[in-house]
Amino acid sequence: MIAIVETYGSMLISALGKTLLLTLLSLFFAMIIGMIVALFNVSSNKPLNILGMIYVDAVRGIPLIVLAYFIYFGIPAGIKLMGIEGFRLSALEAGTIALSMNCGAYMAEIFRAGIESVDIGQMEASRSLGLTYSQSMQYVILPQAIVTMIPSIINQFIITLKDTSILSVIGFPELTNTGKTISGNTFKSLETWAIIGFMYMVVIITLSKVAKYIEKRINSVK
Template identity: 55%
Template sequence: MEHITLIKDSLPSLFSGVAVTLKITIISLFFASVLGLIFGLMSISHKKVLNALAVVYVDIMRGTPLIVQAFFIYFGLPSVLDFKIDAVVAGVIALSLNAGAYMAEIFRAGIKSIDKGQMEAARSVGLPYGKAMRKVILPQAVRRMTPAIINQFIISLKDTSILSVIGIQELTQSGEIIIASTYKAFQIWGVVAVMYFIIITTLSIVSKKIERSLSL
């Protein structure tokens, strides 16, 4: 009975953490998609400078841990540039930049998977390169990329737990706060794990259904 009461009393705070987790994930994935599209296009550009910039960005973001990136943005930059930054804003920036590198590879691979003849056919009927990319190539590529994008959403959602180190009260941090006052680590971490499991399993099911529908 005591355990049930503890869990019941903890749910409002944990659900609040879930809301923050989802908000950060959704906002970050939006900006990550924008960055991914930009750097994905740069990586397949015929201009070597754009290629190099895309490679540098992707390698740095994928080659350093998210926790280091979060610390750098939240603690490092403000100490040098003498300004303050909100923890949530810093977390969104860090997660967006990190996920953006992976999204860039998803976009690059998705665009590359489209037969070259599609672009040649579009250009042959008079479409400029940019318009051909927007109207012909990207719609087909996005269709193929959708499962990978949803998978990145799942990864980013789990990565939000890392952002608790800079004080963001997402789901993991909410659990830590409750444990600090109740000393019931087993029960609280169990509930937190179940919440993550439900969210991620739901997204995985959605991803599989979309993947099956796209393959028809």
């Protein structure tokens, strides 16, 4: 095991960095998608409600690995059928899109629940003071909702971090894919996957402790 760390340590650290990069990029775009879809879902506009519901149900109903294959292989093939040659997505681009779409559907439900957890009287009071619906949502509802959503957002970050391992199927050099390479080169599967598992465990436990700490701070303020 020590020999693997000495020989492939830099590769493992690089893979961990790429895993975290993919996770952060995906979470960033997922939060934007989730907020937009959540606002659709809490809107009084029926067509927007339907669009939001379709997105959440459709994306959550598709396994992430299928979504990744569709984006990485399917979309370029479809564009080629349209007569456009040379279009190709990198593994990072396809992985970010797939994870963002998948995570965005779950983030939408987190945001929706957070918004709905704010007493409806808050909206009525702000509207009575002359604020528009969008102003009330921006300055009154969302600031209160986001505080309650932070632990759930961190938990979703953890889930997304673990989901990056699925993207080894499209060749993105994250930790799991790197583990396959090292295992194939050294023929030491037990030691290799023990190291990979330990690296995931350290990061995920750290994030879990952060989530619990923040949740305790929020509850103490309340």
